[in-house]
Amino acid sequence: MDISYIINELGEDREHYFNAIAPPIIQTSNFRVNTVEELKKLAEDEYTGYYYSRGLNPTIDILRKKLAALDGAEDCLVFNSGASAIFASVLANVKSGDHIVSVDKPYTWAQRTFDVILPRFGVTTTYIDGKNIENFERAILPNTTLIYLESPNSWDFQLQDIRAVAEVAKSEGITTIIDNSYCTPLYQRPIEMGIDIAMQTATKYIGGHSDTLGGILTGTKPMIKKIFESEYLNTGTGIQPFNAWMLIRGLRTLPARLDRITQTTAKVLAWLEKHPKVEQIIFPFHKSFPQYELASRQMKGACGLFSFYIKAETKAQIVRFCESMKHIMMAVSWGGHESLILPKCATIEPNSFDPSNEEHRMLRMYIGLEEPDYLIKDLDQAFNLL
Secondary structure (H helix, E strand, O other): OOOHHHHHHOOOHHHHHOOOOOOOOOOEEEEEOOOHHHHHHHOOOOHHHHOEOOOOOHHHHHHHHHHHHOOOOOEEEHHHHHHHHOHHHHOOOOOOOOEEEEEOOOOOHHHHHHHHHHHHHOOOEEOOOOOOOHHHHOOOOOOEEEEEEEEOOOOOOOOOOHHHHHHHHHHHEEEEEEEEHHHHHHHHHHHHOOOOOEEEEEEOOOOOOOOOOOEEEEEEHHHHHHHHHHHHHHHHEOOOOOHHHHHHHHHHOHHHHHHHHHHHHHHHHHOOOOOOEEEEEEEEOOOOOOHHHHHHHHHOOOEEEEEEEEOOHHHHHHHHHOOOOOEEEEEOOOOOOOEEEEEEEHHHHHHHHHOOOOHHHEEEOOOOOOHHHHHHHHHHHHHHHO
């Protein structure tokens, strides 16, 4: 299915809403039914129609169709945050006594689910270095029901061989979930590689403007219906119509934004790698990246998020560098219009800072929609203050 068709037309039956180019926001809590029989059917299975906006809603359905098609998946659910999407996908696929294999150091709220919430119900998790398929094979137990991937992650961008992990999981009857927020379906399509559930935080590139939150799950119709009927409806964490409408708007420009960000990132990286105060760049499509070959094989591209090690002897130097930025803002998250910087040492006490520990000197940068020279000048003046 052509990406231009998906973004601009799929799911948009404009004759149903006055031929308006932009779809309406169906801001309603519930829906009228015409017969008692219709009411009975909807009460028995909310997945069959519009009953109550905690479940299905026409504006959200337009977004669901587009996102499922982008992923090459059968169906989709959209949540009010990436964290809630992760929680629902995991909880729907484990029971008391089950075991999970997860990549090491996953996203904060995924790890909190594994470490704090699930142990209350007898679900255990083994963390592994996901770079080697053998680590997955060794970690699988007779009661393993779920493998959780994050490829690439959002700090050092470690990858997993997605096809290989999917093959191992299928041979053992294990469900797989991947966080695909870094790549989006434009740069990586995990469903086509055999993954059962693809997750994205729509807050990032899908929304693209740092003004709304969202989380996406895509997969087969039976899997998505299972999650809908339990975790989605019970926790009430589905996205609201207005926020879904904003994500539809964000999708319109997704390819253009990713193209521009990718081009600008290449220019900023080329400048950074020559700077004497930059020790190393960490980026999946940089030739020095240890998994560059794998990235090139399973990703169509990389975008605006990368890390680098700065040469510094004290935390104060890194603080001064970050705080002296005039245009690049210091903030968490990424994927919006604005460029960002984030020091990993932010939570480290000054007397605990160890310059020999490269992670203490790690900075994460996100490239937004600004002109490359504008960003390079800002970086340059900050480096001059070190």
